[in-house]
Amino acid sequence: MKFSxxxxxxxxxxxxxxxxxxxxxxxxxxxxxxxxGMGGHPEGEVAxxxxxxxxxxxxxxxxxxxxxxxxxxxxxxxxxxxxxxxxYAGNKAMxxxxxxxxxxxxxxxxxxxxxxxxDSRLYVVRDGVLLTRTRDHSHAERPRLNAGPEPVNRNxxxxxxxxxxxxxxxxxxxxxLQRGDRIMLCSDGVWGVLxxxxxxxxxxxxxxxxxxxxxxxxxxxxxxxxxxxxVTLIALEWETHDTPGRDAGISTDxxxxxxxxxxxxxxxxxxxxxxxxxxxxxxRSIAEINEAIRRSAAKRx
Numbered sequence: 001m002k003f004s005x006x007x008x009x010x011x012x013x014x015x016x017x018x019x020x021x022x023x024x025x026x027x028x029x030x031x032x033x034x035x036x037g038m039g040g041h042p043e044g045e046v047a048x049x050x051x052x053x054x055x056x057x058x059x060x061x062x063x064x065x066x067x068x069x070x071x072x073x074x075x076x077x078x079x080x081x082x083x084x085x086x087x088y089a090g091n092k093a094m095x096x097x098x099x100x101x102x103x104x105x106x107x108x109x110x111x112x113x114x115x116x117x118x119d120s121r122l123y124v125v126r127d128g129v130l131l132t133r134t135r136d137h138s139h140a141e142r143p144r145l146n147a148g149p150e151p152v153n154r155n156x157x158x159x160x161x162x163x164x165x166x167x168x169x170x171x172x173x174x175x176x177l178q179r180g181d182r183i184m185l186c187s188d189g190v191w192g193v194l195x196x197x198x199x200x201x202x203x204x205x206x207x208x209x210x211x212x213x214x215x216x217x218x219x220x221x222x223x224x225x226x227x228x229x230x231v232t233l234i235a236l237e238w239e240t241h242d243t244p245g246r247d248a249g250i251s252t253d254x255x256x257x258x259x260x261x262x263x264x265x266x267x268x269x270x271x272x273x274x275x276x277x278x279x280x281x282x283x284r285s286i287a288e289i290n291e292a293i294r295r296s297a298a299k300r301x
Contacts, residue, residue, distance in 0.1 A: 005023065009233075018044035020037070022234075034234055037100045054077065065255075067106055078167070101119055113171070113173070116134045119141075123200070126181050194219060208237070
């Protein structure tokens with residue numbers, strides 16, 4: 001596999017950043033995950049972190065070096081993440097549970113397949129055109145039958161991880177990838193203030209994803225103003241073109257069997273580890289990951 005990738009997360013106008021994102025890969029498979037901890041409930045950032053770490057830990061166990069049944073893996077991993085959040089809330093005797101949305105994609109061979117729960121989205125752009133995107137589990141995108149003309153609150157979700165009711169998942173059919181396809185996972189801090197046309201245009205502007213991704217983040221922050229939501233996204237280009245001025249990207253061809261690379265701490269975190277998730281540490285981690293990607297790309301030029 002070969003891909004270029006860039007991830008960015010900003011707190012915006014909120015008191016804390018409840019979004020989490022990251023990716024893992026073996027020689028022949030890649031997992032990309034984003035979770036948006038839900039405001040209005042306690043410890044959304046914990047729910048998002050638990051979701052990422054649980055899914056990454058299960059991926060590390062399954063991807064040897066590929067996930068044999070991607071749909072089954074995505075569904076079971078998301079349900080396991082939900083159960084970990086519920087267990088965390090039960091152990092702390094919380095009156096309300098931490099909750100999060102999630103979107104996760106597995107890319108391997110020549111296909112991509114993804115799952116989402118809630119309103120964190122995945123976009124696929126090909127040749128400057130929106131090929132597909134996820135449909136939110138919200139009253140705005142899934143209106144009730146015989147709904148009246150009154151305005152719909154787009155923030156009212158139909159499902160999420162961590163809710164007392166069992167979560168609902170949508171799993172895509174496998175998508176055959178083409179060289180140059182761009183895939184973006186993002187929280188509602190991005191799509192909530194930028195319409196799809198702007199997102200597609202920026203993703204397919206001809207810039208490498210290392211420029212297009214931060215451009216989108218800055219546009220979302222400006223559009224959100226002083227009350228901006230957390231802004232988080234992962235953007236990648238599949239089978240990056242080897243042309244001057246473009247990212248050399250990540251090539252997994254030299255990775256040995258059994259080797260697992262990750263920007264996510266794969267495992268079930270202890271309470272003390274969760275307490276250490278301060279904003280400065282998150283920002284430093286993101287900066288270090290992006291710098292490592294840049295250095296790796298520069299070595300291959």
